[in-house]
Amino acid sequence: MGRKFLTTTLIIIGLAVLWVPPVAAEEPVRVAILTDMSGPYAGICASNVDAVKMAIEDFGGMLLGNKIEFYYRDHHCKPDIANERAKELYERERVDIIIDVPNSAAGLAVSEQARLHKRLFISVGSGTTEHSGSKCNRYTFDWAYNDYMLATSVGLWGADNLGKKWYTITADYAWGHDLFKNFTAALKKKGGILLGNDNVALGTADFTPYLLKAKRAKPEVLVLLNAGKDANNATKQAVEFGLKKEMKIIHALIFVPSIRAVGPEVYADDYVAGAWYWKVDTPGAREFADRWLKKFGHRPNWMNPANYSATLQYLRAVKRAGTKDPKAVIKQLEDHTFGDLFANPGYIRPEDHMQVGKAYIFRAKRPEEIKEKDDCFEIVGTIPPEQAYMDPKKTGCRMGGF
């Protein structure tokens, strides 16, 4: 019995040794996207996988003499799954960079894993200002937008153009509060007044008590600091109770899929900020949008070119560095000005690793104004990056070394 046992154990250990993957001679560059493919934001984020793949293909598919390897994983918008997947990607698949990760808690978790594993992470989807603030680190970059940009750009514009008496309804969690802080700061800067605020639990289906409160306060602008199905419910009910006849509505974050989900009548004449739209005059944007329409049957939402851009700029940085060593690539990204179909110009700030560019203010079109598929927005204003993003000296980021 003892010898059989020993033999079996040795065989098992022998098999285990075979699991250790062979060390390659020349390591290829490995790009991974971790995003929400089946959770609450899948309608917007799942297509980012295609955007990253497209960027790799457009780049040529090869880098430093090897084929670029591509990985994608689903984190269902859950931070603990994101944490596990990040570990899996960095440890087992040995990826050099993870891109996207919507949901702020998930983004922060992956940022920490990037720091621990000393690999890159470009956050596109998660909006928390902490990425370029108190939780910044040398290995993490924040691309396309953050809550400050969303709130401040449409906040400043809205106070000037729509009215200075506001009422806010805030999704009661970290993201909502972050937005609230930034929106009210913008309002204050323009000398406006906040008539009231309600914190509403995530996943609330019935917004009518808050909407009635808001109606009673008689604001000029109602600001809905939520997204996805919460925004859908709130706006649908706001229409039902006739709020839109008495005030304008500003949203924190709205994409075309949300408008498709409830119908343009619901979001008509509402305002929101964004980083891109398929009709902007950024060179390359329209071709990208046409390609996307041809391939997928609808236009891209602005997360798609944002992920495309992050991928492309990373690959270009590796090329410039001549190596995929994280430190060298990071140095190439910092203080770099670039132009691509997403941002032209775009700039990566070395102080806080925030990629800054123009912000756009959109008005959602009424159904009769929509002449072609997915043309749901009209651009009514632009905010330059100096105003749209916080002064890098004030973000609270102390960018350390490696």
Added chain:
Amino acid sequence: MSQYLITQLLNGLIVGSLYILLSMGLTIIFGMLGIVNFAHGALYMLGAYAAYTVVGVLSGNFLIAILVVPLAIGLIGALLETTLLRRLYRVEPFYNLLLTFGLMLVIQDAVRIGYGPEGEPFNIPGALLGAVNLGITYYPKYRLFIFAITVLCSVGLILFLERTKVGAIIRAGTEDSDMVDALGIDIGKVFTFVFGIGAALAGLAGVLAAPIQNVEPAMGMNFLVETFVVVVIGGMGSIIGSIIAGLIIGETLTIGVLIWPPMATTLIYIFMAFILLIRPRGLFGRAEFLD
């Protein structure tokens, strides 16, 4: 001031209506079959999607949806009972609870795969748009319609249970199913029928909710645990309990958020724990359920 308060109270009434429909279904399922139906929220969601399919995809009208969809969901419920739930009657009741938990995951994900995660548009039917002048205030016509349907259903269900022969069998079966079986009545068919009715009520709630909420795969999750709370507080197996508790919870959630926003939802959990500890049979339930 009073106009505002009246409107809020009316809102609570409408939220309560949806809870009433949902919890009446859940409570008779528990009362008769002893199953805590975790899939109840998913059946509600199916009702909303079925309404979308009838109106949005097949270009039917809302009236057809209201008549046809509950029937369809009821049939689905009956099917689930005969094929799956029936097998676990002989073992401890929580196995069926777990089975319906799994069912909830499957149904929700299947709808997500089939229809997409973002949701489907569904608008208030034209004939029910606008507001009604109630003297003190104006109130959306459609929401009053929801209330009217709920009243009709509740009265109908109570009459059905109290006045008809089938209703009597169901009431007897809730008290003592073995006895009913011994009297020669096919208790299996009664079980299936009751589960079907419960499912139909959930489906009806879904149809009614579709115009005023975002129709998406996880929409049942918002209501599920709160519906349990209503059923526990009202008393498992009691229709009257569901009605009263549904109204209480509807008003608590609506008015509660105005008085003390952070605590509104937790308040009802505390309430449920309180009831469970002090008077577990709920307001109108029967003591036998305590086993």
Added chain:
Amino acid sequence: MIMQALMDKIRETPSRYIISVLIILFILLPFLTPYTALASEMLIFALFAMAYDIVLGYSGMLSFGHAAFFGLGAYGTGIMLVHLKAPLFIAMVVGVTLSFIAAWPVGYLSIRRRGIYFAMVTLAFAQMLYFIAFKWTALTGGDDGLQRIPRPSIGPIAIESELSLYYFILIFVVASMLLGLRIVNSPFGKTLQAMRENENRARSIGFNIFRFKLFAFVISALFSGLAGCFYALLLNYVPLGSMHWATSGEVVMMTIVGGMGTLFGPMLGAIAVVLLRDIIGSYTESWNLIMGILFMAAVLSFRRGILGSLRERLQGS
């Protein structure tokens, strides 16, 4: 020939040999899994599921609030490490103690009820704790979770690397398994099982059912808290979701799939569920669908779970 000998051995006094096989499996696990952090996750949930079986399988109580104890262990340890920069040992003790302390009042109030009512009360309490964790952002990070949890060394033992963390966890898990085995085979454990089978008879003999159930509940919470401590260390982070009732649902799933009432079956269930979730999650977005179907199949056919079915089949023949 080897299979025959194996079957015979399982048929005999099962627990002693099963524990040996499991321990060997656990020792080799990091080399059998695609990446070490996954093995650690399996081990953590195996411990959690074993703890849960004490309450479900051995005492017949369906608790829907165990995520609270798991979460308290995780947050307790995390808060000590992040906010107070405490040594690792102290942080772990605090985590486990928090779960232990919370279990007394929750158990005391909940065990007054049985069956579905018990489940509902535990759910209610767990939701209240979840709400506290959600609101007390200064302490817990709220929705963002508790970030940047370090992995300090205990004296000469460093747990920075995934592999060393794994074996550190393993020591405690093995100790817990041996302890757990001792408990269920003790007079206390045997009485619990007798109560589960026929509560009225046990009561008529004179046993204080309430006290037995309460002790089982508290012991279960203690081990759940320990599992939570390791979770915080593994992730370097505590997600708010660790306290949500969906996590309670997960551990129920693992226990049922593995085989309730076998103490070690749930550990296999946990390994299976974690592995499947990882594999399925990597290749498809429809993992809820697949997990749901598997779970339903487990409930319908494997009511006794993997280990229980295996035992039944072998004992029957």
